[in-house]
Amino acid sequence: MAEETKGFSKEEEEWIKAQRAREAERQKRLSRRGGDDKNAVNINSLMDIMVIMLVFLLKSYGDDPLKVVDEDLKVPRSTAQLEPVDATVVTVTRRAILVDDDEAVPIREGRVDPSQKGSGGQSSMRIIPLLDRLNDAVEQRRAEAQLLGEDFTPEATIIADQMTPHRLVLEVLYTATEAQLNQFRFAIIRSTTESVGGIAEATPEI
Amino acid sequence: MARRSREEIGQPDDPDLAPFMNLVIILIPMLLLSVVFLEVAVINVTMPLGGSTTKDTDEPPDERLDLSIALAPNGFYITAAGYQRPPIEGCPTQGPTICLEDDSVDVAERFEEARRLLAAGQDADGESVMEEGLQAYNFRELYNMLSGFKEDFPDESTVRLAADPDIPFALTVRVMDVSRYRLTESSYDTNEAFWSAEFATETAEDGEEQFANLFGDPAFAVVQ
Structure with a gap:
């Protein structure tokens, strides 16, 4: 050890020792x-x-942007080719109607309770809580478009479960038109004609 | 003098990646579970108030197609050019224009049963029963008839859809599918040939090839 450090100053010797200790x-x-x-x-x-x-x-x-499969929701398969766009989303599951993922009104046995509808009860096409939610959503989108300097397009995407009764679909569309929405798109799971017609099983099980 | 080590100049050794790795390992399965590998598309529809889906035009009513399809549990009622079309050959004379292909199926009961099974959480059984109901309809004859209308009214593309209150949305979508594009033939004799047929194509104004439109503008109407 003494030979190794021969020729070094005392300070250097100390530094080398410290380095070795650190390495060890x-x-x-x-x-x-x-x-x-x-x-x-x-x-x-x-x-x-x-x-x-x-x-x-x-x-x-x-x-x-669209959730088309859930516990109580499965949209139908279709051969439609159009791409979804960003719009107000109305989801009709087997248990509730939602606007942009917030529940607006519950559904029981494919119907909205008559107390939630406009004058006329069960025969009325207007669903009041849905209309209120849609009015808020439309106002919000209109304000956003104004802030961004874009034109506001009054459109909605409808995500409806495949077993939704036709009457309920109409009520949702009618209420949406009352909230100044006039362009609608139905969300579907894209599929082939063979699969839709039942002569080929091309769609994966979910 | 020898280079000074990182330790000596006060820098840490290698960064400890373990917390980040833990985070990534948790995030990946969570995102994998939430990803649904399905392609979503949309169908454009219109909903004019008052029930009128015809364009403002000076054409007399008998020169407009004004096509409308009503979906019922016993088949399709088709109204075109001002009057309801009589039942096609092989269908009951007092029934719909296109009756069920399999009249042994009680479609309304099948749909009701499908709803009951789905509400009970038996999704696979419910969908299977719903499909039985849908398969009972004669979509091939519907296409054959629409294709005939298109030859007489090539500029028309709107179809008004109406349905019984309990008809499921899946049937409405299937009718929209059948009426959207022209196929390579204008008429089909077998279901297999019909469902496996390719869409016909046409050249658009911008020179692009696109699927040939049949009645691709569905409209839902409510008469108040």
Whole structure:
């Protein structure tokens, strides 16, 4: 040891000793963790894969504006080709009608309770709580469009369960027209003609 | 002098990625579960108030098609060019224009049963029963008739849809599917040939190839 440090000043000698002590301490620490640098698992590649997957999944999550399958909702299959657009969303499940994911009115046995309708009770086409929610949603969209300097398009996307009675679909459409919405789109699950006609099973089970 | 180590100049060793890894490992299964691998599309529809879906025109009524299809549990009632079309060959004389293909199926009962099963949480059974009801309708003859109308009224594209109150939305969508595009043939004799037929194409004004429109503008009407 004395030979190794021959020719160094006392300060340098002290520094070299401190370095060696630190290195010894580091090696000890590594061995306590279960190995040295050579034996450690390199997780960089795994991290890259994880981050790519995360970005892809987050993007696909953000790209899908419409939820068409849920516990009490499954929209019909269709051969329609048009892409969905951003609009006020009215969802008609088997249990409730929702406007932009907020429940507006409950449904029982495919009908809205007559007390929730306009004058005329069961025969009325106007669903009052839905109309109120739609008016709010339309006002909000109109204000957003104004802030962004864009033209407001009074359109709505209707996501309706495949067993929704025709009468209820009409009531929703009618109420929406009363809230100044006049362009409608029905959301569907895109499928092939063969699958729709029942001569091929092309749609995955959900 | 030797290079000073990171430790010496006060920098940490490698960043500890374990918390981030934990977060990523939790997020990935959560997002995978929420992703639904289904393609969503939309159908454009209109809902004019008052029930009128015809364009403002000077044409006399008998020169307009004014097509309307009413969906009922016993078939399709079709009104065109001002009068309800009589039942096609093979259908009861007092019944709808196009009766059920399989008249042994009680469609209303099938739909009711499907709703009951779905409400009880038996989704697969409910959908199967609903499909039985839908398959009883004669969509092939509906297409054949609409195709004939299109030849006589090539510029018309609007079809007004009406239905009994309890007709499920799935049937309305299927009728819209059948009336949306022309197929390669104007008439089909078998269901297999009909459902496996390709859409006919035409050249649009901008030169692009697109599917040929049959009656692709459905309208829902409510007469108050």
